[in-house]
Structure formats: structure tokens, C-alpha cells
Amino acid sequence: MGNRPKKNVTIYDIAKAANVSPATVSRVLTGNAKVSEEKKKLIMEQIEMYDFKPNALARGLSVNKSFTIGFIVPDIKNQYFSTVYYEFEKYALKNNYTALVANSQSNYERESQLLNMFLEKRVDGIVLMGGRVDTNSCDKKYYDEIEQINKIVPVVVTSKNENIKVPTVYLDEEQSIYDLISHLKSQNCSSVGLLCGYDNINVSFIRRKQFKEACKFYGLEMREEWIIDGDFSIEGGIRAMTKLSQCLKVPDAVCCINDMVAAGALNYVHANNIDVPGDILITGIDGSYICEAAYPQITTIQVDYESFARKVCQMLIDSINQTCINTEVPSKTNVIVRGSTRRILK
Amino acid sequence: MGNRPKKNVTIYDIAKAANVSPATVSRVLTGNAKVSEEKKKLIMEQIEMYDFKPNALARGLSVNKSFTIGFIVPDIKNQYFSTVYYEFEKYALKNNYTALVANSQSNYERESQLLNMFLEKRVDGIVLMGGRVDTNSCDKKYYDEIEQINKIVPVVVTSKNENIKVPTVYLDEEQSIYDLISHLKSQNCSSVGLLCGYDNINVSFIRRKQFKEACKFYGLEMREEWIIDGDFSIEGGIRAMTKLSQCLKVPDAVCCINDMVAAGALNYVHANNIDVPGDILITGIDGSYICEAAYPQITTIQVDYESFARKVCQMLIDSINQTCINTEVPSKTNVIVRGSTRRILK
DNA sequence: CACCTTTTAGAAACCGATTTCATCTTTTTG
DNA sequence: CAAAAAGATGAAATCGGTTTCTAAAAGGTG
Structure with missing residues (x-):
């Protein structure tokens, strides 16, 4: 207790230990460029040795991507939302995304606050369930905010709402x-x-x-x-x-x-x-x-739920990757x- | 669709617009140092103008803190876990933390994978519910892993387990x-x-x-x-x-x-x-x-739930702030x- | 064997904040 | 009123990755 190491192992430490440049270590990490088998092996050994874990904050800053998704629900205690999230997370993880989950408590101001936190944390996309999305009688500024945010980072909402023009997956x-x-x-x-x-x-x-x-x-x-x-x-x-x-x-x-x-x-x-x-x-x-x-x-x-959540996740990822085709997808029930x-x- | 701005507004843009140095802008943002009222006003105006949102990744990298907590549950569909999370999040948000939520599905390998993702994302703390924490018959390496991680970043578990020596909040x-x-x-x-x-x-x-x-x-x-x-x-x-x-x-x-x-x-x-x-x-x-x-x-x-989750959150934050006193706290039921x-x- | 292409890898710039250090001003004090 | 202390601000280093640019080495070809 109270004496955790202050210094993390970095790519520079690995580089030094493996007698190569940080660039080469990075190339091994990302796989974006060729590295000789010999050096690769050396580097991998050192990574193993030091139990090195690349700093996702630094990576995110560098490549401008966080591999994080913001997920807002009115109330995760409601089994409808928790089940959608459960299935969503399964699918997101396969695509290497983790999700920040937050409860809006159907409160518009709180929703705004959460959306702002997500923007600051540079999430790659946002799923917005319930709250203002599900209401057709709230102040127009609340709808505008969502469209505004969708111009900055992909948003998917899960309720058909004519007032909000962003990609939607909904239950039919x-x-x-x-x-x-x-x-x-x-x-x-x-x-x-x-x-x-x-x-x-x-x-x-x-x-x-x-x-x-x-x-x-x-x-x-x-x-x-x-x-x-x-x-x-x-x-x-x-x-x-x-x-x-x-x-x-x-x-x-x-x-x-x-x-x-x-x-x-x-x-x-x-x-x-x-x-x-x-x-x-x-x-x-x-x-x-x-x-x-x-x-x-x-x-x-x-x-x-599985199919519904998958559609939400797929639409969001497509939107992130700019390969989004449909913007309104129904999901069946029985x-x-x-x-x-x-x-x-x- | 398909044409989001690639460039975010940065502290440098604000500095230029307000005719001050980035350092001064940063001082306004963090409040860690005195800035003249005059410049502060100028800077705030520009921040407003540009709708500037500081990049939390950059900040995190700089100060080595992400204001993010990793939260692992076996299954968020289970109302016990979703309610604990719901209350936890309320309390965490008051302390400016957001949580990455992940379902372990009570699978140890998946739990390891998630813990590793959390470490890479440099979460400030981890709450671990269920899974190996709740089992007293799994491979020792799984307990060791948790203690090992607790040496790197504060962990709180929510089940009394003699095999795991990390801070615990449990139901009595x-x-x-x-x-x-x-x-x-x-x-x-x-x-x-x-x-x-x-x-x-x-x-x-x-x-x-x-x-x-x-x-x-x-x-x-x-x-x-x-x-x-x-x-x-x-x-x-x-x-x-x-x-x-x-x-x-x-x-x-x-x-x-x-x-x-x-x-x-x-x-x-x-x-x-x-x-x-x-x-x-x-x-x-x-x-x-x-x-x-x-x-x-x-x-x-x-x-x-409110009291239980608050204890979990408080213990984790205390642990993050190195002010942790107790390491085993019971929570009553009726x-x-x-x-x-x-x-x-x- | 000289010349050109391809491969591999390092140096350095960059992402966007914070913070230390140094400088310049202003205020306090003897 | 000069010297010391306090206050405000900018320059530059830093956090830890990625990536571009460049150079050296290796391989291919006539």
C-alpha cells in the first residue's frame, strides 16, 4: 500500500533494452511496417521481460483515436438497457473497443454533462439511449446538441425521433x-x-x-x-x-x-x-x-437483444470508419x- | 456524414486567439496558478467562442492520470451488479471519474484480457466484482494476477476472499x-x-x-x-x-x-x-x-446499494489518493x- | 561490376496538454 | 528610495507513443 512505482515502462526502455530505436519498437507494436524477424524477436523478448503495456493515452493522442465508446442509458438498472449494453459490449470488444457507461437518469442537463465528458475523453463514438432521444417534447436546443455532437464524433441513437437527424437503430x-x-x-x-x-x-x-x-x-x-x-x-x-x-x-x-x-x-x-x-x-x-x-x-x-445491439455497434463502427451506408435500421421482435x-x- | 473536421481546437489555438501563451491557457484550465483577471477573461471568451474542449488524452499523458475507473462485473444483466454500478457511477461522477464497464462473463481469461485493456488505458483504479474474486478454487495464478495489478493501480474487490489480499468491500x-x-x-x-x-x-x-x-x-x-x-x-x-x-x-x-x-x-x-x-x-x-x-x-x-457502492467508490478513491486507511469494509443489509x-x- | 530498387531502421517531428524554470513587473518593506 | 519579495507570464521540456523522412544495407539486373 502507498508505494506503487511512479515510473511506467515505456517504449524507450524497451528500445534501449533491445538495442533498437523506439520507432522500431513501435513498428512491432502496431505491425504497420516491416521489422526483421531477428529484431522483432529481441523486442518481443524485452516486452515480455518488462511486462510492458503500451500507454493507450499516448497512443490515442498520437493517432487521434481512443478505441473507447461512450454509452449513455437512462438507467442501467432497467434490464432492457443492461441487456442491450451487455450484448453491445460483446460485439464492441471483438472490435477492440471498450465503453464508458453512464446513466443519464433521463435528465437532460446531466446528459449534456456526460456528452461533454465523452468529448473531452475523445471517445470514438457515442451511443445514446433514452433521455432526450426518446422524448418529442423537449427544448429544441437539446436535439440540436446531439446533431452538433454528431458532427464531431459519430453518434447512434436507439429510438426513432423525427427531431433528431443522426443514425438510428430502432425496434420495429x-x-x-x-x-x-x-x-x-x-x-x-x-x-x-x-x-x-x-x-x-x-x-x-x-x-x-x-x-x-x-x-x-x-x-x-x-x-x-x-x-x-x-x-x-x-x-x-x-x-x-x-x-x-x-x-x-x-x-x-x-x-x-x-x-x-x-x-x-x-x-x-x-x-x-x-x-x-x-x-x-x-x-x-x-x-x-x-x-x-x-x-x-x-x-x-x-x-x-443480440441482433439489436449488434446493429447498433456495427452502425457506430461503420460510422467511425466512414463506411456507414444506412442511417436508419429497424430491428425485429417476436x-x-x-x-x-x-x-x-x- | 463523412466530413467531420479532422482538426480539433487546441490550447495553442486558444492561446493565439487570446494573444497569450499556451501555458497561461493551461493555468486557466487547471486553476493551478494565478492568472490576471484580464487575461483570464480573454481566454475564457475564446474558449467559449471556439467551444474548446481540452483533450483528456493529452492531459492524462501529461499528468499521468486518466480520471477513468475500470469496472468489471460478471454480468451487467444481473440486477445486483447493475444496481451496484448505477450507484457507484453516481458517486464516481461527483468525483469526476467516468467508468469503463466490462462483463467478464465469469471467464478468467476474459477477465485477464479486460484487466490488461484497463491497464493499457491507464485507468486510475479498478473495481472487480465476481469472477475469480468470488471463487475460492481457481488457479493461484489468477489470484496473484490481481495482487500484481494492485501493485500497479488500486484495485477494490467486492467479495471476501482469503486468497486475495487487496482492499475489499463486502456484504455482511x-x-x-x-x-x-x-x-x-x-x-x-x-x-x-x-x-x-x-x-x-x-x-x-x-x-x-x-x-x-x-x-x-x-x-x-x-x-x-x-x-x-x-x-x-x-x-x-x-x-x-x-x-x-x-x-x-x-x-x-x-x-x-x-x-x-x-x-x-x-x-x-x-x-x-x-x-x-x-x-x-x-x-x-x-x-x-x-x-x-x-x-x-x-x-x-x-x-x-447506495451505501455499498459508495463504500466501494470511496475506498477506491482513497486508495488512488493514497489516503486509504481500512482495507476491509463490511456493508450491512436488512x-x-x-x-x-x-x-x-x- | 556498376546501377537501381527494395528493405530495414534510426533521427526527429508531432499529437496536446502540463509544469518547471527564467524573466520581467509590480508591490512591499526597511 | 533602493532592495527584496511576490506575482504574472512566456519559453521550453516533458509525458509516451506514432509516423515521416532519410540513410544505410541488402538484393536484383543487365
């Missing part, structure tokens, strides 16, 4: 939502409520629209009063379900904006002795552990049917 | 485990099974020992055959519970090594029409969302009683 759940409604119909369901996030959150807005259309398409009733705003938490699900249950007529299925809300709805249902799936069907979106932990297990729209909507034995 | 659940068993007894429970992780995982080993002692203390039966190995997943919980149910006599309470396993146990129980808490009591550990999503909700040992063990109305 339309087909799944139709499939889900169709499935509910097959379970003798005739009316559907929606426990939704706020209207100004893009993902809520889009899903709400698609749910409405799907219900119309399959002829299921969906009243406006059954569409309840809320947040994305278990608590929010309980509150929303409480509100829904105060309607004169109650729908016989409830689609939730994510799995947490669905879990909250189930909480309410259990507390009030309502039978699922007997009295009411409940569905979530995301495909998180919660679905399997709940009882009955929750029917959900499963995100293909329905997983579980106990919360399984009424009819097949 | 002993009191909570006694409280939990006492609570079970109060619910007319007389025998306890344990769905545990493998014996070579420290956290399993310690908890198992403490559960045994607590049961002995309170006079609850705990047979060896009721202690079932497994992993830390829902699937693992189902498997373990299946195995437990094959015993001739079955305990009337089951304590699980974490909430996920408890959720798995509940899964089994539901599938087999066993009543919780009527026929059997089930408990978890961690205090994750899962507890509230499950039905009945799971009684658990709640980790105080029991939260929910439906899965509430038999008796109070």
Missing part, C-alpha cells in the same frame, strides 16, 4: 403488436386496454398508435379511457391498473408498455382477486427476467406467449 | 440471515432448505455457513440433503427446487441464494400446486425488482418481509 414492433392482438383475439378476448408511458415519449407514442391500429384491424374494442398514461415501473403499473379498474366497463385484456408495468398490473390483479388469464389477459414488452418471475408468467414481445394470456388449450 | 449479511431465520420461526416454520450456489463460490460458502448456524441457533432443522447446489438463475432455482422436492421429507421453508433462484423456486411451486406461504415459505437475497414482480412477493435480504413468508397476521 409493428408486426409483433399485430401478432399479439391477433393472439389475444384467439383467446376469446374482445376488448383491450393499454397501460402506456407518456405521450411525449416516442416509444409510447409509436406503440400506442400501433396497438390502436392492430385492435381496429382485428376488430377488438379499445376505448380512449382505457389508455392510461404512466411511467415504466412496477409502481406505475399498479397505479395505471388501479385507474383502469375505475372505468365503468373494463377491457378483458391489458397490454402494457413494458414488462415492469405488466408486473405492476399483475400486482394489482392479485391484490384484488382478479384471475389472470381467466378474468383478464395481461401482456408486456421487452422480454426480461420479470416475465418468468411473475405469476402467471407474462406474455411479452421479445426483443432480440411474441412469446406465456400463462398471462393462455386461456385456451391448444 | 450475518445479522440479516439470523433475522430471516428468526422471522421464519415466528411463522411456525420448523425446517429449512437451502438453494445455494456452488460451494466454491465465496458468497455461497459464507451464506451457507451462516444459514446453518442461524438455523442451529434458532433450533430449526436443516438437513444436508436439503442443501442443493445450483447457479444464480431462475432456471437454476427450478432445477434445485425440483431436486429438493424429491427428498423423502421436505422442509417447510426454502431460503435461496438470491432473488432469481427464489423466483425459480416459486415457478416450480406454482407448476406443482404447492401453496406459498401456506405449504412452504420462500426467501431470496438481494432486493431486486424480481421480488415485487413475483407472486407472492418475495421476502428478501435487501442490500443497501430483511424485508413480503408475502412469500407471511403466514401469520400481525
Whole structure:
């Protein structure tokens, strides 16, 4: 404790020890130029001997590249974001990138602060999930900031937002939502409520629209009063379900904006002795552990995290390497049917 | 797209524009030396004008400090780890640190690879959760590596492991485990099974020992055959519970090594029409969302994530600043009683 | 064997900050 | 009012890599 070596081994030390110039050591390190086998062997030996680790700060300064990506999520505790990051990191590491992860807590000022830190740290690219990206009602300056930053360093956002013109990878759940409604119909369901996030959150807005259309398409009733705003938490699900249950007529299925809300709805249902799936069907979106932990297990729209995250990473790397072609890539989902909507034995 | 400016604004540009030397600009940036108000104002204006962001790579190279922390977890999808990181990051940011997050997938070679990347990136400190830190049966070279790295850059690990002599912050659940068993007894429970992780995982080993002692203390039966190995997943919980149910006599309470396993146990129980808490009591550990999503909700040992993560961060920063005093700090937990063990109305 | 090409490797400049050292001014003090 | 102390600032070295430029050595060709 308290007596770590102050001096690191440098390329100069290795050069001296191997009796060559620093340039030659560098050539061995980068592999960017030919070095005779003889000297290469000598150098490698010394690198081994000294357990030399090239200083990435110096390298980064020199080549103007940090092999670091900034990754902003609203809240890494939310399994949706942690899973995307998990898969993203796998793919990024294969391409030699490490990621700085930061939680914006959906706070725009904090997001700005984090983006600035990332710029100072000279990240090679930035992934921005949630926060202002996911909102269509925040001050225009916040959208501008992202476009401005994208002019300096590649940015990829993960939500479709017409206000922000930067490369985007987004979840396309339309087909799944139709499939889900169709499935509910097959379970003798005739009316559907929606426990939704706020209207100004893009993902809520889009899903709400698609749910409405799907219900119309399959002829299921969906009243406006059954569409309840809320947040994305278990608590929010309980509150929303409480509100829904105060309607004169109650729908016989409830689609939730994510799995947490669905879990909250189930909480309410259990507390009030309502039978699922007997009295009411409940569905979530995301495909998180919660679905399997709940009882009955929750029917959900499963995100293909591996594929989604890979697309994000690939788009960012392409953008870094200036080989980016598409700027808006969808990622598909699929329905997983579980106990919360399984009424009819097949 | 494809035409980002190649040249960044540097301290030299600012110096030229403000008609001062780069040294003076630097003095303004760092605040390490007096600069006349007049020049300071001029410089600030130019910094504003150019939207100048100092290059952290250059600064890091110069002062030999990156203000970056490496954070290794086995799996950020696991809510225990993501919550610790979430709280850690809050605290780290206040101290101007950003964190590189990486998933080791509990793979030692990958862990080594990540540690090496961190060393190359000249992180100021490393937090190591899980993986080899949590295992007491892996090759000695893996423990040595951590001690070796701790000689180069401060490391904090989050699991008590006698094989590794580096600063440690760990969960001290002993009191909570006694409280939990006492609570079970109060619910007319007389025998306890344990769905545990493998014996070579420290956290399993310690908890198992403490559960045994607590049961002995309170006079609850705990047979060896009721202690079932497994992993830390829902699937693992189902498997373990299946195995437990094959015993001739079955305990009337089951304590699980974490909430996920408890959720798995509940899964089994539901599938087999066993009543919780009527026929059997089930408990978890961690205090994750899962507890509230499950039905009945799971009684658990709640980790105080904020306090735990703060201790980790503080210890690391102290270690970086050479002001580290303690090298082994416990963090308390407490029991939260929910439906899965509430038999008796109070 | 002389001439040209290719290969290999070192010297030195560069990336963009910080910091030491020296210089010049200004202020304090005896 | 001169000498000493304090304050502000610039020049230049430094951190540790990469890369360009150049020169020497090796190899190929007529």
C-alpha cells in the first residue's frame, strides 16, 4: 500500500533494452511496417521481460483515436438497457473497443454533462439511449446538441425521433403488436386496454398508435379511457391498473408498455382477486427476467437483444470508419406467449 | 456524414486567439496558478467562442492520470451488479471519474484480457466484482494476477476472499440471515432448505455457513440433503427446487441464494400446486425488482446499494489518493418481509 | 561490376496538454 | 528610495507513443 512505482515502462526502455530505436519498437507494436524477424524477436523478448503495456493515452493522442465508446442509458438498472449494453459490449470488444457507461437518469442537463465528458475523453463514438432521444417534447436546443455532437464524433441513437437527424437503430414492433392482438383475439378476448408511458415519449407514442391500429384491424374494442398514461415501473403499473379498474366497463385484456408495468398490473390483479388469464389477459414488452418471475408468467414481445445491439455497434463502427451506408435500421421482435394470456388449450 | 473536421481546437489555438501563451491557457484550465483577471477573461471568451474542449488524452499523458475507473462485473444483466454500478457511477461522477464497464462473463481469461485493456488505458483504479474474486478454487495464478495489478493501480474487490489480499468491500449479511431465520420461526416454520450456489463460490460458502448456524441457533432443522447446489438463475432455482422436492421429507421453508433462484423456486411451486406461504415459505437475497414482480412477493435480504457502492467508490478513491486507511469494509443489509413468508397476521 | 530498387531502421517531428524554470513587473518593506 | 519579495507570464521540456523522412544495407539486373 502507498508505494506503487511512479515510473511506467515505456517504449524507450524497451528500445534501449533491445538495442533498437523506439520507432522500431513501435513498428512491432502496431505491425504497420516491416521489422526483421531477428529484431522483432529481441523486442518481443524485452516486452515480455518488462511486462510492458503500451500507454493507450499516448497512443490515442498520437493517432487521434481512443478505441473507447461512450454509452449513455437512462438507467442501467432497467434490464432492457443492461441487456442491450451487455450484448453491445460483446460485439464492441471483438472490435477492440471498450465503453464508458453512464446513466443519464433521463435528465437532460446531466446528459449534456456526460456528452461533454465523452468529448473531452475523445471517445470514438457515442451511443445514446433514452433521455432526450426518446422524448418529442423537449427544448429544441437539446436535439440540436446531439446533431452538433454528431458532427464531431459519430453518434447512434436507439429510438426513432423525427427531431433528431443522426443514425438510428430502432425496434420495429409493428408486426409483433399485430401478432399479439391477433393472439389475444384467439383467446376469446374482445376488448383491450393499454397501460402506456407518456405521450411525449416516442416509444409510447409509436406503440400506442400501433396497438390502436392492430385492435381496429382485428376488430377488438379499445376505448380512449382505457389508455392510461404512466411511467415504466412496477409502481406505475399498479397505479395505471388501479385507474383502469375505475372505468365503468373494463377491457378483458391489458397490454402494457413494458414488462415492469405488466408486473405492476399483475400486482394489482392479485391484490384484488382478479384471475389472470381467466378474468383478464395481461401482456408486456421487452422480454426480461420479470416475465418468468411473475405469476402467471407474462406474455411479452421479445426483443432480440443480440441482433439489436449488434446493429447498433456495427452502425457506430461503420460510422467511425466512414463506411456507414444506412442511417436508419429497424430491428425485429417476436411474441412469446406465456400463462398471462393462455386461456385456451391448444 | 463523412466530413467531420479532422482538426480539433487546441490550447495553442486558444492561446493565439487570446494573444497569450499556451501555458497561461493551461493555468486557466487547471486553476493551478494565478492568472490576471484580464487575461483570464480573454481566454475564457475564446474558449467559449471556439467551444474548446481540452483533450483528456493529452492531459492524462501529461499528468499521468486518466480520471477513468475500470469496472468489471460478471454480468451487467444481473440486477445486483447493475444496481451496484448505477450507484457507484453516481458517486464516481461527483468525483469526476467516468467508468469503463466490462462483463467478464465469469471467464478468467476474459477477465485477464479486460484487466490488461484497463491497464493499457491507464485507468486510475479498478473495481472487480465476481469472477475469480468470488471463487475460492481457481488457479493461484489468477489470484496473484490481481495482487500484481494492485501493485500497479488500486484495485477494490467486492467479495471476501482469503486468497486475495487487496482492499475489499463486502456484504455482511450475518445479522440479516439470523433475522430471516428468526422471522421464519415466528411463522411456525420448523425446517429449512437451502438453494445455494456452488460451494466454491465465496458468497455461497459464507451464506451457507451462516444459514446453518442461524438455523442451529434458532433450533430449526436443516438437513444436508436439503442443501442443493445450483447457479444464480431462475432456471437454476427450478432445477434445485425440483431436486429438493424429491427428498423423502421436505422442509417447510426454502431460503435461496438470491432473488432469481427464489423466483425459480416459486415457478416450480406454482407448476406443482404447492401453496406459498401456506405449504412452504420462500426467501431470496438481494432486493431486486424480481421480488415485487413475483407472486407472492418475495421476502428478501435487501442490500443497501447506495451505501455499498459508495463504500466501494470511496475506498477506491482513497486508495488512488493514497489516503486509504481500512482495507476491509463490511456493508450491512436488512430483511424485508413480503408475502412469500407471511403466514401469520400481525 | 556498376546501377537501381527494395528493405530495414534510426533521427526527429508531432499529437496536446502540463509544469518547471527564467524573466520581467509590480508591490512591499526597511 | 533602493532592495527584496511576490506575482504574472512566456519559453521550453516533458509525458509516451506514432509516423515521416532519410540513410544505410541488402538484393536484383543487365
